[in-house]
Amino acid sequence: MPTLTIDGKTITVEPGTNLIQAAEKLGIAIPYYCYHPGLSIAGNCRICLVKMEKSPKPIIACQTLCQEGMVVDASSPEVGKLRQAVLEFLLINHPLDCPVCDQAGECWLQDYYMEFGLYDPKFNEQKVKKHFKATPIGPTVTLDSERCILCSRCVRFTDEISKTHELGIFDRGDHSEIGIYPGKELRNNYSGNVVDICPVGALTDRDFRFKCRVWYLTSTDSICPGCSNGCNIQIHVNRERPHHAKGERVMRLKPRYNAEVNQWWMCDAGRYGYKFIDKDRILIPERREGSLFKEEEWEKLLGSLASSIAALFERYEQNALGICLSPQLSNEDLFMAKKFFEEQLGLPQITVLSPSPEGDQDDFLIKSDKNPNTRGALALGLSKVSFEEIIQRIQKGKIKGLYLFGQDLLALLGESKAKEIFGKLELIIFQGSNQNATSKLAHVVLPSATYAEKDGTFTNHAGRVQRFWKALEPLGQSLPDGEILRRLASEMGTLLEFETPEAIFEDLAQSIAAFRGLSYASLGQEGKLLPDGGKVVARAVRHEKEDSRE
Amino acid sequence: MSTKVMHHRPLNFWERIYVPEVARGLWVTSRHFARNLFIHTAHRLGLLKHLQAAVTIQYPEEVRPYAERLRTRHRLTQREDGSPRCVACMMCETVCPAKCIYIVAEEDPDPNIEKRPKSFDIDLGVCVYCGYCVEVCPEDAIRMDTKIMNIASYSREGMWYNMDRLLHPEKEGDVLLKPKT
Ligand code: SF4
Ligand code: SF4
Ligand code: SF4
Ligand code: SF4
Ligand code: FES
Numbered sequence: 194m195p196t197l198t199i200d201g202k203t204i205t206v207e208p209g210t211n212l213i214q215a216a217e218k219l220g221i222a223i224p225y226y227c228y229h230p231g232l233s234i235a236g237n238c239r240i241c242l243v244k245m246e247k248s249p250k251p252i253i254a255c256q257t258l259c260q261e262g263m264v265v266d267a268s269s270p271e272v273g274k275l276r277q278a279v280l281e282f283l284l285i286n287h288p289l290d291c292p293v294c295d296q297a298g299e300c301w302l303q304d305y306y307m308e309f310g311l312y313d314p315k316f317n318e319q320k321v322k323k324h325f326k327a328t329p330i331g332p333t334v335t336l337d338s339e340r341c342i343l344c345s346r347c348v349r350f351t352d353e354i355s356k357t358h359e360l361g362i363f364d365r366g367d368h369s370e371i372g373i374y375p376g377k378e379l380r381n382n383y384s385g386n387v388v389d390i391c392p393v394g395a396l397t398d399r400d401f402r403f404k405c406r407v408w409y410l411t412s413t414d415s416i417c418p419g420c421s422n423g424c425n426i427q428i429h430v431n432r433e434r435p436h437h438a439k440g441e442r443v444m445r446l447k448p449r450y451n452a453e454v455n456q457w458w459m460c461d462a463g464r465y466g467y468k469f470i471d472k473d474r475i476l477i478p479e480r481r482e483g484s485l486f487k488e489e490e491w492e493k494l495l496g497s498l499a500s501s502i503a504a505l506f507e508r509y510e511q512n513a514l515g516i517c518l519s520p521q522l523s524n525e526d527l528f529m530a531k532k533f534f535e536e537q538l539g540l541p542q543i544t545v546l547s548p549s550p551e552g553d554q555d556d557f558l559i560k561s562d563k564n565p566n567t568r569g570a571l572a573l574g575l576s577k578v579s580f581e582e583i584i585q586r587i588q589k590g591k592i593k594g595l596y597l598f599g600q601d602l603l604a605l606l607g608e609s610k611a612k613e614i615f616g617k618l619e620l621i622i623f624q625g626s627n628q629n630a631t632s633k634l635a636h637v638v639l640p641s642a643t644y645a646e647k648d649g650t651f652t653n654h655a656g657r658v659q660r661f662w663k664a665l666e667p668l669g670q671s672l673p674d675g676e677i678l679r680r681l682a683s684e685m686g687t688l689l690e691f692e693t694p695e696a697i698f699e700d701l702a703q704s705i706a707a708f709r710g711l712s713y714a715s716l717g718q719e720g721k722l723l724p725d726g727g728k729v730v731a732r733a734v735r736h737e738k739e740d741s742r743e
Numbered sequence: 744m745s746t747k748v749m750h751h752r753p754l755n756f757w758e759r760i761y762v763p764e765v766a767r768g769l770w771v772t773s774r775h776f777a778r779n780l781f782i783h784t785a786h787r788l789g790l791l792k793h794l795q796a797a798v799t800i801q802y803p804e805e806v807r808p809y810a811e812r813l814r815t816r817h818r819l820t821q822r823e824d825g826s827p828r829c830v831a832c833m834m835c836e837t838v839c840p841a842k843c844i845y846i847v848a849e850e851d852p853d854p855n856i857e858k859r860p861k862s863f864d865i866d867l868g869v870c871v872y873c874g875y876c877v878e879v880c881p882e883d884a885i886r887m888d889t890k891i892m893n894i895a896s897y898s899r900e901g902m903w904y905n906m907d908r909l910l911h912p913e914k915e916g917d918v919l920l921k922p923k924t
Contacts, residue, residue: 292832292881293858327854403848403858406833434836436845 197263212254213241216267223267224276224305226283226392227344228255231457232353238283238344240305242275243267251275276309284310286321286367288339296394298407302342323370331359331379333461334388334396338370341395347371347387354458354557357381371395382559385464389447389457400465401445404438405431413664414449414718416651418521418644419463420552421562423653424448424455425719426463428645428664441471442665443645451719454657460559467645473628475640476669486638491670491680498637499684501620505594511539512591514620515583517546518575519598520564523649524658525697526674527566527573528705529689533678534596535577537687542592543577545570548600560654565644569652572707572723587614594618597635598674599625624677641674642667648694649673650716652723658711659720809890814874816891817865819909820884827910829884831860835876843869844876863909867894868902891915 196205199216206215211234216223226238236256243254246264254267266272284302291297323338330336348360348371359379363372373379379387388398410429417424427447431437438444446467448459478494479486489497505513516534518527534540547564554561570576584606586592595618602611608630615621615634623635626643644651646667652658667673672680675697682689691697695713702708710724757763775797785791800807809815820828831848849861877887889912896902908915 290857292834293830293856297832327850327857403831403850406837408837434845436847 195259195261195263197259197261197265199265200268206259208258210259212243212257212259212263212265212267215259216254216265221267223254224301224309225255226301226342227346229346229349229390229457232346232349232390235345235349238342239279240276240283242272242279244269244272244275273309276305277312280305280310281312281314281316283342284314285316286323286339287342288320290337290340290394294337294340294394295397295402295407296340296391300394301392321367325370325372329399330373331384333384333399333465334379335399335402336371336373337395337397338372339395340393341371341391342393343369343371344392346390346392347396350383350387350390351379351381354386355381355383360387382460382462382555383458383557385461386448386458398445404441405434405444409433409437410444411664412447413645413662415446415645415661415664416565416653416659417446417459417463417466418565418651419460419466419563420554420560421564421567421654422455422558422560423565423651423657423659423720424459424463424558425451425659426459428467430664443467443470453719454653454659455558458558462559469627470643470645470665471668474626474668474671475628475632475638476671478640478670479638481636481638491672494637494639495677495681495684498622499681501637502594502685505620509591509593512542512586514538514540514594514596515542515544515587515592516540516596517544517580517583517598517600518570519600520545520547520562520567520570521599521644522570522674523566523644523647523651523661523694524569524573524701524708525649525694526678527570527575528697528701529675529678529691531573531575533682533687533689535575537682537689538685541577542583542586543575544580544583545576546580546600546605548605550605562654565651565653568654568656568723569650569658572652572656573701573705584614587617590617592618594620594622596622597624597631599623599627599641601629601631603630603634624674626671639677640669640671641677642671646671647673647675650698650713650720653720656723657720658708658716658723660713660716660718803893809892813890814872814877814887816867816889816894816912817870817876817885817887817904817909818889818912819863819906820886821910825910827860827863827884827906828882829860829863829880830856830858830882831863832858832881834879834881835885838875838879839870840873840875841869841871843867860906863906865904865909866902867904868896868899885909 194205195208196203197215199219200221202219204215204219206218213223213225213228223241223243225241227235228241234256236253239253241254242251244251244266291303297303325336325338328336343362345362348362351357351360359373359377361372361374362369364370385398388396409431411432412427412429415426415428417426425448427449428443429445429447430442431444446464448455448457450457477488478491480489480494502514518530534543549563551561552563553559583592602614621635622637622639623632624639624641625632626641632638644661645664648663650658650660679689679691698713702711707723707725711721715721779797782791782794782796786796822828831846833846836844836846843866845864847861848858851857851859874887876885891912
């Protein structure tokens with residue numbers, strides 16, 4: 194283990210640590226562009242220059258591995274001069290685009306210029322014009338090669354991470370330019386990541402383009418609900434200027450580093466899958482009378498719903514209400530549902546039904562299960578019966594009421610079959626955040642909040658329980674699913690008194706063996722594996738698989 | 744804080760008996776009245792133009808000359824083809840302390856311009872005329888040099904100036920009061 198000195202501070206590091214990483218451990222920030230902890234070392238931008246004793250020339254920190262006895266100067270004024278010169282060189286052909294550049298405000302050129310630059314430009318020659326100005330190079334990314342500093346991060350990403358090899362550096366000298374191989378376009382499942390890693394505004398996001406300035410955004414840590422991988426993300430919200438994107442609040446999602454889950458990356462489906470938070474939302478509780486929907490107050494609607502459910506139980510029996518919970522719900526919401534439907538009402542016909550069919554998967558991040566909390570639902574032991582059984586019982590006339598959590602049965606079963614089933618039901622309750630064909634046929638529509646509008650946890654495919662935070666207020670009159678159930682329970686004369694999602698989770702961790710010992714505090718930012726290593730759950734998954742084969 | 748005690752000059756005998764002071768005041772007022780009446784009448788007849796009558800400016804018939812640097816109603820400057828110079832960088836919107844600038848950006852078909860405002864509104868009912876927006880603009884796209892001061896409206900919405908009104912202050916020229924030059 195080499196011991197070295199950086200700026201007079203001594204540190205011992207693992208072999209194979211480079212100077213940037215060692216300095217970071219000491220709280221010394223060495224600037225870098227081309228270095229990225231998730232990519233191979235290129236060592237071409239030269240901004241990370243440092244001085245080292247016994248070395249005749251400055252060296253680059255990213256490609257220099259720590260050796261015993263090194264004495265490094267990473268912050269003196271002379272080193273600052275070196276970086277200033279490198280910066281001036283990098284900016285020779287750079288256009289003055291900041292006013293129209295989406296990167297402005299989070300641009301590493303701007304940041305390092307303010308830190309090390311501040312020079313009088315000495316370059317009087319004509320700037321070299323490049324080929325690509327505001328050119329889309331794929332469905333998600335726009336290229337401006339004049340802004341590029343040729344750090345090759347994006348090229349290395351497509352070579353090493355997505356392994357799709359679309360990008361390259363073409364031509365020589367100061368005519369060098371980032372470009373796309375002939376006949377190709379930047380189209381892969383992870384293309385959006387090149388925008389994140391481009392330190393400047395050369396690669397910008399077509400979806401985010403000109404929607405909002407980055408300094409208007411506030412960021413909240415969250416978990417992507419796009420599949421069971423549970424990539425750690427940040428939700429970027431524009432609260433200040435609602436006029437910018439026609440009132441849409443969520444402007445973009447960005448991946449958040451988690452060594453165990455997604456490292457620095459996320460897939461495009463997840464990245465652009467946030468639109469439902471602001472589009473086609475159900476805003477007001479409604480009751481259908483004939484073909485007309487009537488908006489109603491929460492209290493009134495839940496009151497009348499409680500008596501409809503009670504009447505249903507009276508006419509038939511407890512078996513007559515089927516519950517289709519969703520693996521899109523958080524552990525907390527599902528636990529509330531368990532308490533209410535299973536323990537308090539004693540309903541036997543409960544299943545967990547995914548609102549979407551299985552999709553594609555790969556050997557990197559994308560999982561075929563497009564729900565964030567299937568493992569959580571299994572660990573909570575919520576699937577009492579299979580969905581097919583519920584359908585059969587409806588067809589036999591045994592189930593007369595159906596409580597759906599966002600699923601669109603018309604899409605899942607086909608229109609004719611779904612309508613046939615609906616024809617046999619006396620009470621269809623739809624609780625969900627977004628409108629769909631089924632919500633339009635339900636008798637009672639309860640608007641629920643999306644994951645971005647509440648606190649909670651999801652359990653990913655590997656049994657990792659991860660926390661997500663509330664980024665926004667629920668839109669319209671929508672409420673978190675757990676809160677709707679709490680209010681409905683009190684209308685039905687039972688009690689589900691929990692103040693916060695944290696209190697729910699506390700109770701959950703006490704009463705459900707699989708979650709024992711977990712708490713919001715212990716989950717932290719990175720989440721924690723289910724304490725039994727997910728063994729119980731793994732068995733449950735197998736059981737479930739066998740079920741569906743039958 | 745220290746208290747400053749003010750000592751007034753005690754009134755003398757003539758002031759204290761009151762009547763002479765009243766007469767003096769009447770005299771000053773009447774003198775100005777007579778002089779102004781005379782000079783204004785003379786001005787009407789085209790005479791004695793070199794003498795100034797009352798210092799009062801007869802607004803709105805007469806408008807005081809404005810200082811060059813005075814901040815007046817905003818305008819958006821134009822490129823040669825009449826399109827706005829503004830590139831919707833949002834600097835002014837960001838700096839505005841009254842938060843009364845509302846810009847929506849869109850793609851410009853010319854990739855060398857790239858970005859332009861789709862809409863640009865200023866709520867002048869809220870603006871505090873600080874001039875920060877002008878100062879911060881990197882494109883010299885917004886100025887406060889129209890010399891238009893009489894902005895009034897019967898409704899709050901009427902104080903809302905859209906891109907067209909900001910680009911073409913001259914369209915409202917007939918209702919403007921401009922200083923005589
Ligand atoms: S890349 Fe950075 S420095 Fe260059 S124009 Fe964009 S914001 Fe400005
Ligand atoms: S486009 Fe961005 S990431 Fe790619 S080489 Fe240029 S600066 Fe680096
Ligand atoms: S003058 Fe001041 S308050 Fe008025 S629009 Fe400009 S920045 Fe805003
Ligand atoms: S600062 Fe200038 S260029 Fe930028 S948005 Fe305002 S007026 Fe337009
Ligand atoms: S970060 Fe070291 S050379 Fe680019």
